[in-house]
Amino acid sequence: MKVSYFPGCTLKTKAKVLDYYARKCAEVLGVTLEEIENWQCCGGVFTTSTDEVATKLSSVRALMNAKSKNQPLVSVCSACHNVLKQTNAQVKNVADFDRAVNNYIAPDEYHGETEVIHYLELLRDKIGFDKIKEKVVNPLTGRKIAAYYGCLLLRPGKVLAMDDVENPTIMEDFIRALGAEPVIYSFRNECCGGYIALESKQLAKEKSNRVIENAKGKGAEEIVTACPLCKYNLEKNGCADIPVVYLTELLAEALGVKE
Amino acid sequence: MENKNNVCKEIIRRSGVNPRKCMKCGKCSGTCPAYDEMEYHPHQFVSMVETGNIEPLLNSKSIYRCLTCFACVDRCPRGVEPAKIIEAVRLTVVREQGKNHLKPDQIPELLDDDLPQQAIVSAFRKYTK
Numbered sequence: 001m002k003v004s005y006f007p008g009c010t011l012k013t014k015a016k017v018l019d020y021y022a023r024k025c026a027e028v029l030g031v032t033l034e035e036i037e038n039w040q041c042c043g044g045v046f047t048t049s050t051d052e053v054a055t056k057l058s059s060v061r062a063l064m065n066a067k068s069k070n071q072p073l074v075s076v077c078s079a080c081h082n083v084l085k086q087t088n089a090q091v092k093n094v095a096d097f098d099r100a101v102n103n104y105i106a107p108d109e110y111h112g113e114t115e116v117i118h119y120l121e122l123l124r125d126k127i128g129f130d131k132i133k134e135k136v137v138n139p140l141t142g143r144k145i146a147a148y149y150g151c152l153l154l155r156p157g158k159v160l161a162m163d164d165v166e167n168p169t170i171m172e173d174f175i176r177a178l179g180a181e182p183v184i185y186s187f188r189n190e191c192c193g194g195y196i197a198l199e200s201k202q203l204a205k206e207k208s209n210r211v212i213e214n215a216k217g218k219g220a221e222e223i224v225t226a227c228p229l230c231k232y233n234l235e236k237n238g239c240a241d242i243p244v245v246y247l248t249e250l251l252a253e254a255l256g257v258k259e
Numbered sequence: 260m261e262n263k264n265n266v267c268k269e270i271i272r273r274s275g276v277n278p279r280k281c282m283k284c285g286k287c288s289g290t291c292p293a294y295d296e297m298e299y300h301p302h303q304f305v306s307m308v309e310t311g312n313i314e315p316l317l318n319s320k321s322i323y324r325c326l327t328c329f330a331c332v333d334r335c336p337r338g339v340e341p342a343k344i345i346e347a348v349r350l351t352v353v354r355e356q357g358k359n360h361l362k363p364d365q366i367p368e369l370l371d372d373d374l375p376q377q378a379i380v381s382a383f384r385k386y387t388k
């Protein structure tokens with residue numbers, strides 16, 4: 001299976017390991033991640049206002065590229081995925097926005113046709129967690145792992161439509177498929193502070209700490225995330241004293257391809 | 260700036276939110292992770308835009324405190340989507356000439372070795388135009 005792939009700026013720099021193992025594991029699972037040519041930064045966070053057009057065109061161009069190849073568009077960074085999916089939905093559902101976008105990209109046309117999926121959805125829906133389980137050579141038996149969804153992976157639920165926004169299971173099922181034990185805790189879908197780290201360190205610290213304390217309180221020995229900014233906040237502002245790892249690192253470990 | 264009624268109309272149009280759907284339950288503010296650092300809270304944004312009391316919002320640091328976590332969007336029982344109103348108010352301010360909240364020359368002192376690029380581009384997206 002071949003899919004289009006949007007890595008994003010952070011996966012080319014501070015989060016190289018998230019990208020590296022995403023590709024490596026996909027190969028093991030029989031999927032080729034075909035990187036979009038000349039992709040440009042998604043902007044990191046979606047602007048909901050429908051009269052904000054130019055800053056969303058980089059996403060539109062990536063979506064158009066995937067459409068031209070008739071492939072779903074996959075990203076592994078929660079933030080890229082969120083921006084791509086929300087931009088796609090806005091083109092599809094808001095007539096004024098669609099018109100403005102198409103004025104910029106003429107003579108091409110785009111109306112939200114591309115299927116945008118997160119790497120986790122690729123694993124669950126296109127490959128199947130049961131298939132992944134079969135490929136596990138190094139089960140993570142006995143490890144207590146807390147899934148940290150944060151905000152961007154799930155919300156807004158109406159648009160992201162990946163899982164139940166308040167009671168998600170996709171990451172826990174993923175953890176189970178790798179042979180580990182998921183830890184359920186209430187702050188798994190609460191914000192780490194995100195980009196507020198630049199504006200108010202204090203707020204990022206408080207938000208991250210309550211996530212870590214809550215996960216640890218429920219017995220977590222490590223935390224798994226898909227988002228480089230979540231990882232940064234938990235580790236740097238929240239002073240996590242348990243490992244915070246990327247989901248692709250865990251997967252690589254279980255599939256026996258972690259270096 | 261245009262008169263305040265027009266500003267409010269523009270904010271409502273741009274956000275796509277109908278503030279009159281709000282039943283003032285306060286759930287959005289109750290769930291907001293930035294609550295403690297806000298002078299005006301999500302439910303107040305909704306009602307102040309509805310009543311045209313816009314000046315205090317335009318001048319408040321609260322517009323830079325929203326984390327775009329979409330918790331209020333998903334948890335509002337009336338589907339009001341307060342974050343969209345806050346965004347629309349902030350855009351009204353930062354789109355004005357010279358009103359960027361974050362300037363490129365502030366960046367070097369905010370950097371550390373681990374800060375992901377994502378944080379910087381997100382902050383620029385939210386705080387500048």
Ligand code: SF4
Pocket residue numbers: 280281282283284285286287288301302305334335336337338339340341
């Ligand atoms: S949660 Fe919704 S209905 Fe309740 S106060 Fe906030 S905007 Fe209004």
Ligand code: SF4
Pocket residue numbers: 287290291292293294301324325326327328329330331332341342345
């Ligand atoms: S989106 Fe903004 S206003 Fe809404 S809950 Fe999150 S931080 Fe608060």
